[in-house]
Amino acid sequence: MPTSTSKRDHIIHSALNLFAERGFDATTIPMIANDANVGAGTIYRYFANKEVLVNTLFQHYVTLFTHTLEEDYPKEDSIRNQFHHLFKGMVRFTNDHEHALYFIKTHNAAYFLDDTSRENFNHLLMILQNFLDEGKEEKQIRDLPSKALIAIIFGGFLELFKLIRAGDIESSEELLAGVEESCWDAVRHHS
Amino acid sequence: MPTSTSKRDHIIHSALNLFAERGFDATTIPMIANDANVGAGTIYRYFANKEVLVNTLFQHYVTLFTHTLEEDYPKEDSIRNQFHHLFKGMVRFTNDHEHALYFIKTHNAAYFLDDTSRENFNHLLMILQNFLDEGKEEKQIRDLPSKALIAIIFGGFLELFKLIRAGDIESSEELLAGVEESCWDAVRHHS
């Protein structure tokens, strides 16, 4: 098995967890190296510096999440079903990459993000915004700024997963369904 | 003439803005001193160290926010009106202290908070939780974990104010009313 690939993956994985838990500035390179079981210098064989590392990470997971949402998107279906598709995507992505969404959420406005990272993140926002805008035209979605609606969806969803990770509550189908309903009610147009 | 009190206030004000914008770890003491127009050493005349500063700040604004919510709380009124009171409190507090709620939100789980800070924050959560629990008993509030519901309310609200601050959207009575409705629909029991 190719060591180089798996080492890079270890570094990425450790960096993601630490950045998500402590934030970029509170995470040191030796911490990452230690967690990934590599020498500190090894990190610099794969990433030019700490900022390149965090940007690579950010772009990687934003792109992955974007693909998850875009895959099999039910363009012709009802708004409600499109919403369900997006919500399901969030759940699936979070199950596959425990800390990734939280990392994205807490770092998406950070001072160290480069242009590519910002572009990637904007593209992700656009997917959600297009969905909401279309829904607003059809009078299915509440007439509020899309960004505020997006914040409500992510706020509720991520808080849920924080609690599950912390062991405060247990994940279950009903719970997920309940949060989906709550987010949908926050966002949908009420007559 | 700048009295000692006003210097302390300048430091607090600058620290709040910088912590809210860049986070605790990315904010240096010289940055704060510079923004507050004082020497770096002067900060240490008022605060023993950086952690004491951030804890003082945190406790100050959490307490202030708590008082804002508790003041004239309509204990005997309907759940919906209690919700309105809380929401109004958030708006008022944010108008008085632009960055304070965002600072609280982004730092409430930080590793450097001391016991008093945590206690103060818990007390704040308790107010919201008691409200939600009572609402659940009356079947007025959705049966979901209170922390998730709190996250939804704060997520939407704070994102709104981020956008207003950034100049992306303009504040207005309708907008605020719309966000309040959205949060309420997310949280209330639907039959």
Add this chain to the structure above:
DNA sequence: ATAAAAGGAATGAATATTCATTCCGGTTAT
């Protein structure tokens, strides 16, 4: 004139980054 307050350069600890060296797998020569 004296004391308190303020300032900001100096200090030292912590941290990012570099680099001389080791290690390891594959290749070549005998």
Add this chain to the structure above:
DNA sequence: ATAACCGGAATGAATATTCATTCCTTTTAT
């Protein structure tokens, strides 16, 4: 088949940089 040889990957100690904190001088107030 074995052993000497290569090249690049990995390492972590050494170095450079950043930043919280201190300390001593200057300023302000009484």
